[in-house]
Amino acid sequence: MVEIKLHNTKTRKKEVFTPIDASNVRMYVCGPTVYDRAHLGNARPVVVFDVLNRLLRHVYGEDHVTYVRNFTDVDDKIIARAEQDNRKIGDITSETTQWFLEDMAALGAREPDHMPRATQYIPQMVTMIEELIAGGHAYEAEGHVLFAVESCEKYGALSGRTIKDMIAGSRVEVAPYKRNPMDFVLWKPSSGDQPGWESPWGYGRPGWHIECSAMAYELLGESFDIHGGGNDLMFPHHENEIAQSCCAHPHGDFARVWMHNEMLQVEGKKMSKSLGNFFTVRDLLDQGVPGEVIRFVFLSTHYRKPMDWTEKKRQEAEATLRKWFLKTDDVEAAPTIPSRIVDALCDDLNISMALSEMQRMSGPALKSAMRLLGFPDAEDVDWFRVQGSDLVGVAMIGEGNLSHAQELLNPILRRWQSMRDKKNYQEADNIKKVLEGMQVELKATGQGPQATVRDYGLLDPKKLETLL
Template identity: 70%
Template sequence: MDVPIWLTNSRTRKKELFEPIDPDNVRIYVCGPTVYDRAHLGNARPAIVFDVLFRLMRQVYGPEHVTYVRNFTDVDDKINARAQASGRSIGEITAETTQWYLDDMAAVGVMEPTHMPRATEFIDQMIAMIGDLIEKGHAYEAEGHVLFAVESYKAYGGLSGRSVDDMIAGARVEVAPYKRNPMDFVLWKPSEPELPGWDSPWGRGRPGWHIECSAMSYELLGASFDIHGGGNDLMFPHHENEIAQSCCAHPEGGFAKVWLHNEMLQVEGKKMSKSLGNFFTVHDLLEGRDGQAGVPGEVIRFVMLSTHYRKPMDWTAEKAREAEATLRKWRGMVADVEVGAVPETVVSVLADDLNTAGAIAELHKLASSGDLGGLKAGAGLLGLLTPEMGAWDEVSVDLSGLADKLAAVRAAAMESKDFSEVDRMKAALLEAGVEVRMSKAGVELLPGAGFDAAKLEGL
């Protein structure tokens, strides 16, 4: 499909026409989770955003021509602390939490990337890259640590747009006597006997956080690739440091050509935090918490996609109810419909800097016009209305009988002018989460947001 794709490059701060390095091998790298606990709702946003990017690139360039890498950080001080606090092994914790993440992301419609490397599988490559940086004069050993010398890379700060002096003044950097410059960052650090460690030329130790993405992206995508993505909280220092060490280790390449960053997530207009009581995991939301019913994964995805990735996303209960009602309606409309071709209108809007909100608006137009094959296909491009999202919308009660009953009660009320029974039935249906539509043509009952079949037993 020959559709131009425009993306806002964080590095140039401009919306640019995407021109792949090799159209036969479009390459994307996205920073994945540190696997020490359940993924919270904010973690789901980049997973969903870059899943849509992956789907768009597959649609435009062909599935066989797109390579998407999203890593797992499975060596980290948070993981070590969790292991020490729980008495469980690090391997057991990371295996469990990695599977939790995969299960939760699958529940919100995220396809598995082409590669999902784990940091611990690439330690040898990290050690080799660190050694190369030392040889080239971009890193130095000090007291068992190896540090990247920020002053050796003149373009440092180009992504975040800050000078080194400004970053020193505003950053909370680790104060250590062995650093030549306060901004120098750790590539390798020593490990105590009880902590994970690997033999290296600088002693038994473990890698710093930033080096893992540089090593894994180089091994799987090469010295130059098309797109690097992540949350905007990673722009500095993580992505800034990735650029520095990658460009110094492999000056023949340009590392990532385009940088994409999604904005953060709020809950009911406030930053998500445990102190405010509005912090919850994807699993919490899926399964239900504090006596509230669970939210279907497809609903979570729809709400996320209703806001452009470069804008702050506000999760609200009202948005979830509206999304559920829309999805129930659309699923009812396309239940027995063959999937058509993906409408070019949907692709074109989505190709304008991943405008998912605009693409959803196009789906509403398709629904209104009766192009149900196009609706099903266009929604599928966004990861919606797919069989993989399950049958959460299926109703265990046939509402046609209740619709006929309400129609008869309404007809009798028209004669008697006593509408009390009509009002009682409508109130009970609304309480059960049923949308009641009455017109001259008859009565239509549709399960809406929060539908509860058990509440219809009295009717």
Template identity: 70%
Template sequence: MVEIKLHNTKSRRKEVFEPIDPENVRMYVCGPTVYDRAHIGNARPVIVFDVLFRLLRHVYGADHVTYVRNFTDVDDKINARAAESGRSIGEITAETTQWYLDDMAEVGALEPSHMPRATAYIAQMVTMIEDLIARGHAYAAEGHVLFSVESYKDYGRLSGRAVDDMIAGARVEVAPYKRNPMDFVLWKPSNADVPGWQSPWGRGRPGWHIECSAMSFELLGAEFDIHGGGNDLMFPHHENEIAQSCCAHPEGKFARFWLHNEMLQVEGKKMSKSLGNFFTVRDLLDQGVPGEVIRFVFLSTHYGKPMDWTEKKAREAEATLRKWRSMTDGVEAVEVSPAALEALADDLNTAGVITELHRLAGAGEAGALKATAGLLGLLTDEIGGWATVPAADLSALEAKLAAAREAAMASKDFSEVDHLKSALLAAGVEVRMSKAGVELLPGAGFDAAKLEGL
């Protein structure tokens, strides 16, 4: 049996992973709030935990791994989107849920074993909230139900925060019905304009955190193996999940391993709409960036480190994948490389696996290359259609630009060089000129039609 080691956020160290039940290895990952397209940062945990899912299936067997990833389809952002668009909440969530599934399939993610929607588990949430009140961990006030943070002595352990320090620096809603400013909402009242369900505390809807606790308990039990998500969810979402789950079901320890992926940057900067570097997965796909290329770039950086998305990385990934696909076309996959499996089992060292893939390609071991890449969800038939489109042959234009540059050096008239460069840039081609010569590289938005007549 392959020994898997994972960095456990809870213990802050790498630990040997031993499942509670090897016949049913269980993992829960926080999914999206469905009100819009998934941006590329949303895709990182999907790809990271898809690789872990594949590794667990490889080691324990596909029939012995249960993976749950939820959809949050009741949320104030969804309500706001419905109000501003005039569309129904059900219509919006149905559309955006399908968008998410389509986009994640494009980047090669397998569908989880279960994809529960929060609105299908309202009854279970109400039951859990009632249990928390009965056990003295929650209280009702003015149509709300709140979790009492002081009632759970280990609150803050996951994120390494002390409750007193959190209260001192709290940026939380100050409400007269809260006993403690850190107490968080389990249930809140709904007016006639937003979704609501009948409950012992009146018509209302659940708070965000309770849904994951209720759904994970229903589908995975009081204690399961792995809980994952982005590190932006560590506090307060995951901290609150732990508190309410352990208090409602003290017979279990909730999740034994916690894994968190780091955030994503674009060209060295934090992604934001104000910087103009914010884009969705669908934006990239529509610009001609294959989903497999997105996946490759993401996996080139360890999940525990910040990842920088750049056009250069995307171009290099596309070139590599084209070469590997030409090598493995029609080749039968053989055994996964032991070195690659060892790297992946060492806290998902995907960059180490890619290094081994380069070695296999260099050695001409096509069968092992195909099998090993498949462990990362690369070189699969499901996401390989893009590679059947031939890469652009810009050699003639490279020669033409090189000749124009040589002539310009003699005549000092660079107008033709400037004309060619402008046309190439407008077509989405990066122009590199050096003493070694001219190199043209199609970018993500490459449009060959704009080069006609050059």
């Protein structure tokens, strides 16, 4: 079996990954708070951990991985959006959850094995909070239940902070009922018009952090293999998850390996509505950017490095995928994935190395590698095929029916490119000579084959048909 190495945030080093149970490798990734469309930053961890999920299934077997990603469907932001739009909270969360699934599917992300919603696990959260109170790790105050951070000896180990330093640099609201400014909410009261559930501490709702601890425990157990998410969640969310879970279940490890992806920028700047560079995934899809192009841009930067979305990168990604699709169109995938691709992914998801290796591949091997990285088969994609604008090069002399020319020339251009990709240059040259006889000039570009039709009146349908 191949050896996987992953960078563990908890130990600050790359380690050989050894699952607790190789027959059931377990991974939890923090999902979205569903009140609006997913922006590009939301999508990066989805794509990163989708590749890890695919790699784990390739190495350990399709049926030997359990992947969980949650939906936060009770939150102050959701409540505020419902009040703003004068809509029911359930309607908003159902709609935006579906939006998220559709947009992530467009990026080639497989759905996890479990996608729990916070509101489905309220009883489990209440039970965990009760256990924390009983163990002296939490306390009730003015209708709230708070976790006592000083009761957790290792609090701050993940993010490398001490409680003293946290307090000194804290912007946390210091409520009068808190024993320590860093104590965080496990349960809070709800007013009559807010979502809530009955509990031993009155009508209320859970804090944000407790939901992931409760759902991970129910679906993966007190110890599991990998916990992932963006590095903006490392503190306080993931730090608090560890504290809650390890104090409630002291015999477990919670997550053995912690993985965090870096943040996303747009044209070198932090994505912000005020800067006018804020994009949702749906914005790009509606602008005609294919999901696999977005995926390629994401994967071209290592997950632990900041990713910069630029128009240049988008164009380069589209050109590369166009070339790869032309090389793999109507080609059977290789029965095995090239070892150099698997080895690159096993080295802490060195996807950029894998993409570099794929630049030198073609045909069956390239197709199988593309599948492992979550790219669709060429037969299932249409945008890479020659478009009308590709048929018009530097000059167009004479008149004719452009759509008719497209109908005749598009499949010929695809065949010409295919012959070149397969290094069948003699056949490619034969196609080119016949077209030149009809004053059609062919040119290979990074965007795909292009044709300049000099005179449509010279196009001979019978001769064109001999080229198909």
